[in-house]
Amino acid sequence: MRAYIVESRRESSIMLEIRNLHATVDGREILNGIDLIVRPGEVHAIMGPNGSGKSTLANVIAGREGYLVTEGAIHFDGKNLLDMAPETRACEGLFLAFQYPVEIPGVANLYFLKAAVNAVRKYRGEPPVDAMDFWDLVHERMELVKMDESMLKRSVNEGFSGGEKKRNEVFQMAVLQPRFAVLDETDSGLDIDALKVVADGVNALRSPERGFLVITHYQRLLDYIVPDHVHVLFNGRIVRSGGKELALELEEQGYALYNEEPGRARRAAA
Amino acid sequence: MTDSTQTLERLATSDYKYGFVTDIEQDTVPPGLDEAVIRLISAKKQEPDWLLEWRLVAFRHWLTQQEPQWAHVHYPKIDYQALSYYSAPKKKTDGPKSLDEIDPELRRTYEKLGIPLAEQAILAGVAVDAVFDSVSVATSYKGKLAELGIVFCSFSEAVREHPELVRQYLGSVVPYRDNYFATLNSAVFSDGSFVYIPPGVRCPMGLSTYFRINASNTGQFERTLIIAAEGASVSYLEGCTAPQRDENQLHAAVVELIALDNATIKYSTVQNWYPGDAEGKGGIYNFVTKRGLCKGRDSKISWTQVETGSAITWKYPSCILRGENSVGEFYSVALTRDYQQADTGTKMIHIGKNTRSTIVSKGISAGHGQNAYRGLVKILPTAENARNHSQCDSLLMGDQCGAHTFPYIDVQNPSAQVEHEASTSKISEDQLFYCQQRGISMEDAVSLIVNGFCKEVFKELPMEFAVEAQKLIELKLEGSVG
Ligand SMILES: Nc1ncnc2c1ncn2[C@@H]1O[C@H](COP(=O)(O)OP(=O)(O)O)[C@@H](O)[C@H]1O
Numbered sequence: 138m139r140a141y142i143v144e145s146r147r148e149s150s151i152m153l154e155i156r157n158l159h160a161t162v163d164g165r166e167i168l169n170g171i172d173l174i175v176r177p178g179e180v181h182a183i184m185g186p187n188g189s190g191k192s193t194l195a196n197v198i199a200g201r202e203g204y205l206v207t208e209g210a211i212h213f214d215g216k217n218l219l220d221m222a223p224e225t226r227a228c229e230g231l232f233l234a235f236q237y238p239v240e241i242p243g244v245a246n247l248y249f250l251k252a253a254v255n256a257v258r259k260y261r262g263e264p265p266v267d268a269m270d271f272w273d274l275v276h277e278r279m280e281l282v283k284m285d286e287s288m289l290k291r292s293v294n295e296g297f298s299g300g301e302k303k304r305n306e307v308f309q310m311a312v313l314q315p316r317f318a319v320l321d322e323t324d325s326g327l328d329i330d331a332l333k334v335v336a337d338g339v340n341a342l343r344s345p346e347r348g349f350l351v352i353t354h355y356q357r358l359l360d361y362i363v364p365d366h367v368h369v370l371f372n373g374r375i376v377r378s379g380g381k382e383l384a385l386e387l388e389e390q391g392y393a394l395y396n397e398e399p400g401r402a403r404r405a406a407a
Numbered sequence: 408m409t410d411s412t413q414t415l416e417r418l419a420t421s422d423y424k425y426g427f428v429t430d431i432e433q434d435t436v437p438p439g440l441d442e443a444v445i446r447l448i449s450a451k452k453q454e455p456d457w458l459l460e461w462r463l464v465a466f467r468h469w470l471t472q473q474e475p476q477w478a479h480v481h482y483p484k485i486d487y488q489a490l491s492y493y494s495a496p497k498k499k500t501d502g503p504k505s506l507d508e509i510d511p512e513l514r515r516t517y518e519k520l521g522i523p524l525a526e527q528a529i530l531a532g533v534a535v536d537a538v539f540d541s542v543s544v545a546t547s548y549k550g551k552l553a554e555l556g557i558v559f560c561s562f563s564e565a566v567r568e569h570p571e572l573v574r575q576y577l578g579s580v581v582p583y584r585d586n587y588f589a590t591l592n593s594a595v596f597s598d599g600s601f602v603y604i605p606p607g608v609r610c611p612m613g614l615s616t617y618f619r620i621n622a623s624n625t626g627q628f629e630r631t632l633i634i635a636a637e638g639a640s641v642s643y644l645e646g647c648t649a650p651q652r653d654e655n656q657l658h659a660a661v662v663e664l665i666a667l668d669n670a671t672i673k674y675s676t677v678q679n680w681y682p683g684d685a686e687g688k689g690g691i692y693n694f695v696t697k698r699g700l701c702k703g704r705d706s707k708i709s710w711t712q713v714e715t716g717s718a719i720t721w722k723y724p725s726c727i728l729r730g731e732n733s734v735g736e737f738y739s740v741a742l743t744r745d746y747q748q749a750d751t752g753t754k755m756i757h758i759g760k761n762t763r764s765t766i767v768s769k770g771i772s773a774g775h776g777q778n779a780y781r782g783l784v785k786i787l788p789t790a791e792n793a794r795n796h797s798q799c800d801s802l803l804m805g806d807q808c809g810a811h812t813f814p815y816i817d818v819q820n821p822s823a824q825v826e827h828e829a830s831t832s833k834i835s836e837d838q839l840f841y842c843q844q845r846g847i848s849m850e851d852a853v854s855l856i857v858n859g860f861c862k863e864v865f866k867e868l869p870m871e872f873a874v875e876a877q878k879l880i881e882l883k884l885e886g887s888v889g
């Protein structure tokens with residue numbers, strides 16, 4: 138009984154809460170008033186044309202330097218996320234799959250991943266991961282994203298193709314098992330097979346405890362990662378929210394609607 | 408300035424943990440340099456006449472020389488008359504016969520430094536010769552090596568026990584006239600290590616020397632001579648530290664390597680002399696001449712160095728590739744921070760046919776550190792089909808430091824292939840953020856990225872040294888530890 142009560146409380150609790158978020162980059166306002174609530178177990182998709190502020194939102198959530206929040210708040214599990222250093226946010230269970238993953242020459246992928254796992258464990262007061270356990274986990278997750286073992290020894294993202302980089306992001310996510318993951322256009326530039334692999338990775342991690350924010354430019358990904366909610370971001374603001382059918386609607390109409398007449402889009406959102 | 412630049416600069420300042428002074432009675436010659444001092448040093452070491460004569464010839468030549476000015480380093484004029492040229496721990500009796508007889512205070516010093524002497528040496532499989540100021544105090548694991556005919560002892564002992572070898576090879580690679588500091592060393596060198604690996608013997612363990620300057624106002628002028636006979640091979644490790652003192656101390660060593668037919672010598676250095684304080688006061692002047700001669704065909708000499716200490720480093724471990732098909736390698740990491748200056752690199756002199764050389768140099772500058780790579784690749788007319796590949800990468804941390812590259816290439820045979828690549832980079836905010844987003848702190852991210860930058864060099868180091876080098880770099884960048 139007790140377990141049931143705890144479980145139901147978790148269902149209704151809020152995982153990520155963004156309120157009236159305004160953010161500037163280089164003095165220019167990019168986000169102007171975003172409200173978003175993600176509960177555990179939910180997958181939210183954010184769609185929108187290029188330059189609408191999708192990556193900016195992802196970066197603000199992850200705490201990147203240079204992205205200044207001028208108004209509003211973000212809470213993660215009730216804690217003020219904006220007060221935390223980027224690494225603290227990560228250790229609290231936040232993960233960002235980057236749109237453009239950076240190369241780190243000379244640092245082996247496996248070594249990097251172990252450093253990340255151990256950093257999170259240290260934050261939680263746990264001892265460094267057992268070498269065998271880590272190896273088993275890595276192998277299991279590698280199969281999930283159909284990654285070749287040789288990629289473990291290669292330097293982080295160095296010389297990786299676009300698709301390999303994206304796959305590596307999903308692989309890292311699968312090993313780190315964050316509670317909340319933001320995927321920033323992880324589907325861009327992928328062929329259909331690679332896209333399925335990425336979707337499989339995400340779907341395998343979907344659970345009642347986890348939340349996802351899937352940023353995408355195309356509806357295509359959402360055939361494989363079926364979202365609970367879809368939001369349209371335009372000019373730094375969520376102009377429309379709906380269920381998974383909204384994505385299909387966008388697919389038919391495109392973003393032209395918003396590009397041409399932002400006024401109409403805002404009316405539509407109202 | 409951004410937050411991460413500030414953090415990088417803060418990380419780039421840390422304390423020197425080897426800065427203690429050992430309280431031990433020293434037998435030190437008063438400061439000053441003239442022929443009488445040289446005779447005194449030679450007499451203290453009971454040297455044969457030929458060696459005294461060699462020293463005196465060098466000294467007379469040194470008097471006619473000027474200190475070189477071409478390096479990209481700046482320092483006040485050294486007063487050579489204010490230095491003491493010999494300092495030795497006072498011996499209770501006639502000198503230690505075994506490891507147990509070594510002064511306990513000295514033993515504690517080495518323990519603090521983490522040097523594996525005695526049992527530790529055997530466990531670690533490393534034989535250690537430790538040079539404390541001017542004399543060699545212990546050579547461990549000797550018996551085992553002797554069974555194989557390997558000679559590993561202090562230079563002084565080699566002069567007594569193997570005078571014919573010393574006389575044959577001393578100055579054969581670095582002649583006494585070579586350069587100002589090598590000439591000075593030839594006149595006043597006090598001790599060092601000597602290695603001889605007989606034909607066909609592969610030395611079963613790494614041989615190691617640990618240098619430490621303890622006494623103040625003392626120059627350290629050690630001399631190392633390593634000979635690998637036909638088909639022999641050896642891996643030699645050198646480490647160095649010094650106490651923290653306000654005045655500068657001079658270290659002018661000479662290392663000569665000789666590889667005969669099919670012989671291989673691998674020489675690794677982790678140099679962590681006291682670099683001076685954050686304002687640039689004190690620290691070691693490390694003016695060292697290191698050169699190897701690939702005398703025989705199919706011989707190979709490989710230098711690997713991790714230079715993190717010293718106020719000034721001036722050092723160019725080089726290879727003379729005389730034997731046909733001989734191979735020279737130089738792998739270097741040089742880190743400068745605060746007001747440290749490093750002018751380091753290598754010379755690859757190709758003489759024989761089909762000789763090959765590889766140069767990988769990684770310079771890291773932080774704070775006000777200045778790092779220069781200076782390299783010469785020379786292909787003589789006789790060096791048919793010679794090949795060289797050089798790669799020089801610089802990493803800048805902060806905006807006050809500098810990196811400079813001076814590659815000299817002199818090709819006198821048209822069949823040669825010489826390639827040179829160079830790059831200068833900074834740790835990018837993208838890289839730091841990527842690491843941080845995965846939970847890795849800024850400090851750990853910096854060491855991770857720097858270690859990645861150094862990887863090609865670290866992988867050339869023997870395992871135990873690679874770990875030490877990595878830790879040292881982290882320590883240098885992370886702020887005080889312990
Ligand atoms: N680091 C930055 N510096 C300056 N402008 C930026 C930066 N990042 C984003 N912008 C600007 O912010 C707007 C939104 O960009 P972004 O969030 O990347 O959009 P999206 O991911 O939706 O394509 C664009 O006009 C872009 O030029």
Ligand SMILES: [Mg+2]
Binds near residue numbers: 193236321322
């Ligand atoms: Mg984007």
